[in-house]
Amino acid sequence: MDLFLNEVFSFPTVIFTLPLLVLTLLWLMAFAGLLDLDILDFDTDTESSSVSASWLETLGLNGVPLTVSLTIIDIYAFSFTYLARKYAAPLFDGVLTATAQGAVVAAFAIIIALPLTALCIKPLRRFFVTHEGLAKNELIGTICTLTTLTVNETFGQAVTPDGMVLNVRASSPNTIGKGSKIVLIDYLVLQDCYSVVTESELMAMSSSS
Numbered sequence: 001m002d003l004f005l006n007e008v009f010s011f012p013t014v015i016f017t018l019p020l021l022v023l024t025l026l027w028l029m030a031f032a033g034l035l036d037l038d039i040l041d042f043d044t045d046t047e048s049s050s051v052s053a054s055w056l057e058t059l060g061l062n063g064v065p066l067t068v069s070l071t072i073i074d075i076y077a078f079s080f081t082y083l084a085r086k087y088a089a090p091l092f093d094g095v096l097t098a099t100a101q102g103a104v105v106a107a108f109a110i111i112i113a114l115p116l117t118a119l120c121i122k123p124l125r126r127f128f129v130t131h132e133g134l135a136k137n138e139l140i141g142t143i144c145t146l147t148t149l150t151v152n153e154t155f156g157q158a159v160t161p162d163g164m165v166l167n168v169r170a171s172s173p174n175t176i177g178k179g180s181k182i183v184l185i186d187y188l189v190l191q192d193c194y195s196v197v198t199e200s201e202l203m204a205m206s207s208s209s
Contacts, residue, residue, distance in 0.1 A: 008078075012102035013085055016078035016109070023071045030067070033149040033178050036157050036167075040066040060118030063125035072120050076113035081105050136187050143199065144168070146180045151196065158182060158196070167193035 008017045029035040056062045061069040084105045096104070144158035144166065151158075152172040159165050169188065170176055176198060183202045186195040197205070 007082060007086060010085070011099070012106040012109075013078065013081045015106050016074050016081060019070070020074050020078055023067070023074060026067060027071070033147060036148075037067055038065040040070065059114055061114075061121060064121050064128045068124065068128075069117060069121065072117040073110075073113045076116050077106075077109040080109040080112055084109070139164075139166070139194070140184050140187060142184045144182055144184060144196070146176060146178055146182055149178045151176050151182075156193075156196075167191075168196045169193050170196050 007013060026035060026039065030037045030039075056066075056069070061073075085102075088105075139160070142160055144160050146156065146158045146168070147165070148155065148157045150156070151168055151170045151174070153169055156168040156170065157165060158168045166184075168182065168184070169191070170182070176182060176196075181199055182196040183199055184194040185197055185202065187193075188195060
């Protein structure tokens with residue numbers, strides 16, 4: 001175990017070990033409903049973000065959340081550098097310095113990881129299709145299921161019966177928790193999200209009016 005830890009926290013493997021630890025933490029928090037999976041995605045409305053999106057498309061890394069792409073790239077790069085450092089690096093002792101060996105291995109790791117990641121992403125794209133069949137205002141009144149642990153004025157995500165994932169917001173404090181049935185009552189254009197209430201709250205609002 002000590003030998004393994006020494007390998008993964010040595011140059012150049014450590015370049016990919018640290019991001020892998022961060023990404024693993026993000027995935028755990030996403031599974032727990034504490035973060036949105038697309039937390040690393042950027043707003044494609046800005047010019048710089050559009051350029052970044054274009055590069056992702058060129059590399060074949062588009063169509064899935066950036067978190068997914070980065071995770072697969074890092075896993076491939078980490079695996080390559082670990083194996084290269086363990087089995088190939090000794091062959092170049094006396095020819096290249098340790099730093100030069102590490103730099104070459106890290107560069108090749110990224111070069112190899114990018115096309116392999118693009119291949120892996122192809123079958124995954126169908127699971128991240130954005131449904132745009134309806135205008136966003138047409139979803140008002142839809143009953144959804146909250147997928148995050150909580151929902152408040154700045155955070156929350158829910159899924160519709162047909163699988164659409166939406167950003168939702170609600171006034172706090174509230175008793176809405178993961179798995180709760182909620183109703184979309186308004187679309188907030190600037191925030192690109194929906195105001196929601198529980199079914200019982202909606203009935204109370206209707207009866208009072």
